[in-house]
Amino acid sequence: MNEWSQLQNGSDIRGVAVDGVAGQPVTLHDSVVRAIGCAFAQWLAQRLEKPARQLQISVGHDSRISAEKIKGSIFQGLTHAGASIYDCGLASTPAMFMSTIFTQHSYDGAMMLTASHLPFNRNGIKFFTRHGGLEKRDITKILKMAETISDGVAPTSVTVTPVQLMDDYAAHLVNIIRLESGSQTPLKDLKIIVDAGNGAGGFFVDKVLQPLGANTTGSQFLEPDGMFPNHAPNPEDPKAIAAIVTAVRENAADFGIIFDTDVDRAGAVDKNGTPINRNRFIALMATIVLEKHPGSVVVTDSVTSTGLKWWIEEHLRGKHHRFQRGYRNVINEAIRLNSSGKESYLALETSGHGALKENYFLDDGAYQIAKILIKIAQLKMADQGTIDELIAGLPEPVEAKEIRLKIKVADFSAYADQVLADFATFAAQTPGWSLTADNYEGVHVTCDATAGNGWALLRKSLHDPQLPLNIESEQIGGVDQISAQIKSFLSTYVGIELPDE
Incomplete structure (x- = not known):
């Protein structure tokens, strides 16, 4: 695997953008980024069958400290290809897709500079056309093109047109909420607060919630800061969730919202201070x-x-169609089901990535929150209770745990495949266990009341040399009972690093 292919992260590009973390040298060099910008324009010109000089391409970024540097190199690459450039500045990933859709923008393609919730030294690029985000095979082709042309894309002066994309995107959300709630200020008399994690989500307070009448006192970490000084901007991170829970309780808020760095994921907290993320958010x-x-x-x-x-x-x-990890996998499966005649209007990953058919199957955290705010307003106006009551009956597991088992061999993918094949055989022969029907990833095992009263899923990581293991049980001690069996099985594999616990 060469240095170019190592930049691919599924349907995105990611790498190290700045020094500052030991053992992590910079991989997104200026020359590399220039070549990627030029390659995207060339790829898009081929896809649209039009000269690159006729292309209009928008570029936005989140709050990362490397954003301006990376953006400058992208601009040079696009200029080398001959494309016209529209600078959207600080933006969200969903808004960058919408820049290809909105009639006042309608660009041929869009590039979003983000590495989601990863540490400050990382950055990356997401790509869009008006047909949606690019697929893994598209990224592979762009990187191969970039490698071929990299020596010929030199620094150059650029001309860009600045645009206020986030104002248009926020107005789009406000209009939807007003239309579906039937009110200009549907959030009046409600205290709704936001934790933006110092990412790009701070706009939601003054450009969405306040125009809708909400009291946003208590919102926190709204200022963009690519060092993320308060907590990781991640709706799954325990410290991040604890921060918004505390804010909701201390401010007696009716609802709390938390976004990741580029606002394609979201989580929430109800008025009782109970998190609404992972399974509860999907519910x-x-x-x-x-x-x-x-x-x-x-x-x-x-x-x-x-x-x-x-x-x-x-x-x-x-x-319920329980599919595979990876937000593109989940979204593409919903699209496939619709094309085969099976209606699917919602695709969600427990990470907070979620997409609705009505919204171009775009993973858009702000749009999901907009749908929840509409329901909050409707419940309030009809005097039918609060949002937490809608999912009050959701059964919660007694115990749940995730363990990431490191694979210590070079060809980790093939090794993982063999371990999983052996584990399937082991599971089928273990008393009280059965292989779960309709499984699409790894080995999913159902354990009866004598064997832990729950389930386990052992699978390959999407990108890392790991075997993630998820276990859930309906009884106290069930997770330990199930994990003990699995640990016993894995103990014979010298290429697997077992946890000390």
Whole structure:
């Protein structure tokens, strides 16, 4: 694997942008980024069958400290290709996609500079056309093109047109909430606060919530700061969730919102200070969507709980399709189901990535929150309670745990495949265990009341030399009982590093 291919992270590009972390040398050099910018323009020209000099391409970024430097190199690469450049400045990833859709912008392509919730020294690039985000195969082709042309893309002066994209994107959300709630100020008399984690989500306070009438006192970490001094901007991170929980309680807020760095993921906290993320976030979104589209399929990733399956299928009378990890996998599966005649209006990953059919199947944290705010407003106006009551009956596991097992051999992918094949055989022969039906990733095992009363999923990591292991149980001590069996199985594999616990 050469240095160019190592920059690929599924359907994105990611790398080290600045020094500052021992053992992590810079990989997103100026020359590399210039070549990627030029290659994207050339790829897009081929895709659209038009000269690169006729292309209009927008570029935005999150709050990372390397944003301006990376953006400057991207501009040089696009200029070398001959494209016209539109600088969106600080932006969210969903807004950058919408820059190809909005009639007042309607660019041929868009580039978003972000590495999501990763540490300050990282950065990356996401790419869009008006048909959606690029696929893994597209990124592979762009990187190969960039490698071929890298020596010929020299620094050059640039001309760019600045645009206020986030004003248009925020107005778009406000209009949707007003239209569906039937009010100009549907959030009046509600205290709703935001934790933006010093990423790009601070706009949501003054450009969305306040125009809708909300009291946003207590919102925190709204100022962009690429060192992320308060907590990781990640709706899954325990410290981040603890921060918004504390803010909701201390400010007696009716609802709390937390975004990741580039606002394509979101989580929430109800008025009681209870987090609404992972399975609870999916349950809430499924409740909202299935009310409008009864009986349709909800696609999730592979680590969702047994209680969530019951909620979707028995309580909401929808269909739960537990698929694979990876937000592009989940979204593409929902798109595939629709194309095959099976209606699916919602695709969500427990990480907070989620997409709705009505919104171009774009993973957009702010749009999901907008849908929740609409429901909050509707409940308030009809005097039908609060949002937490909608998912009060969601069954929660008694115990749940995730363990990431490191693989210590060079050819970790092939090694993982062999371990999983052996584990499937082991699981089928273990008393009280059975292989779970309709499984699409790794080895999913159902454990009866004598064997831990829960389930386990052992799978390959999407990108790292790891075997993630998720375990859930409906009884105290069940996780330990299940994990002990799995640890015993794995103990014979010298290439697997077992945890000390």
